[in-house]
Amino acid sequence: MFSGEYIFSQVMDHLPMHTFRKCVERYSGNRYVKSFNCFDQFLCMAFGQLTHRESLRDIEICLRAHNPKLYHIGIRGGISRNTFSNANKTRDWRIYADFANALIKIARPLYSREDLGLEMKNTVYALDASTIDLCMSVFPWALFRSTKSAVKLHTLLDLRGNIPIFMHISDGKMHDVNALDLLIPETGAFYIMDRGYLDFTRLYRWHTAGAYFVIRAKSNTKFKRRYSRPVEMNKGVICDHTVVLTGLNSSAAYPKTLRRIHYYDSETEKHFN
Structure with missing residues (x-):
């Protein structure tokens, strides 16, 4: 019989729990919660991400199939799709956003000296957006076209380590170039973008801030x-x-x-x- 620590549990042991608890307390995430607290929710979502689950039902079925092992990987609350769905709906998303930013601050220095194959020491970012199609009947607030809904994920990636530095979710109608207004350019850094971000007024503001950009011309x-x-x-x-x-x-x-x-x-x- 296996008596060691599960791999998932070993990975989660690296989490800065003091930081996570501070994020939960900041937004009163566990107030009135009797079971399935914020950390249980985080572990379930992390499990779904690492194992490529495709829905809440998929996560629930997979975890319930290993019910005797849940305690040993840190999940103390019961796994129910309804409870899981309500937690995702009602709990403050800023808990996990703040925790993600804390993890990014820990991860970036670990890759600061990664070789990009280029003769430069500057930070290099890639900026892009992805449109995620949604069902109109379920997400009417994210109206994209007359027959479907969508959201757009704007992501700024640090190419040393492929670490996301900035993420913004908007409705599908938001043009890519508007994401430039949400970013504070870093002096001396290089930003690689496609021609969808070509706006000379905005790019000149980045130039005056001391940032460099690589973009295709129209x-x-x-x-x-x-x-x-x-x-x-x-x-x-x-x-x-x-x-x-x-x-x-x-x-x-x-x-x-x-x-x-x-x-x-x-x-x-x-x-x-």
């Missing part, structure tokens, strides 16, 4: 070349120019120079500007 972007740099065309770099914007609105929004690089990927036979 096909109708108007600019004029100031000077060129030598390139190694055998490595796919077609040109490396310093340019200024010449469009009526874009030149007023971003009066400084920009660096434009044209790259050709021989494997996919695609051009990137």
Whole structure:
């Protein structure tokens, strides 16, 4: 008979429980709770995430199948889909948001020296958004189109360790570029974005804050070349120019120079500007 500690329990032992209890107390998460407290809820959600469960019912069935082991992995409350659902609905989400931020602060220094394969010591972030389709009858508040609902998850990822630094859930209609207004740019950091975030007014604000951005230009972007740099065309770099914007609105929004690089990927036979 197995008498050691379960792997899930070993992973959860690394959690800073003092910090978790402070988060729960801050928002009175366990007030009037007789069973299935906030930590039970957290363990169930963590179990569902680590084991790729697809729904509350899936989590409930899987945990109930191992009912004799629940006490040994830290779950003291009974597992019921109704109780689980009510906990997710009524408890303050800020408990887990604050705890997630605390875990991120612990994790980031562990990957601060991870090699990205680039000759730079600056922090490099990737910013993107994902649309998550929802059932309209269940989520009418998240109306996206006439026939379906959706939410959008805006995520800023630290590429050293692939750690999410910022996450914001909005309705599906929120445009990607509006997420730039929610972020405070870090001086000296590089932000990699797709062309959905191309807004020269916002990007100039990031430039004045001392941040760098890498973004693809739209096909109708108007600019004029100031000077060129030598390139190694055998490595796919077609040109490396310093340019200024010449469009009526874009030149007023971003009066400084920009660096434009044209790259050709021989494997996919695609051009990137």
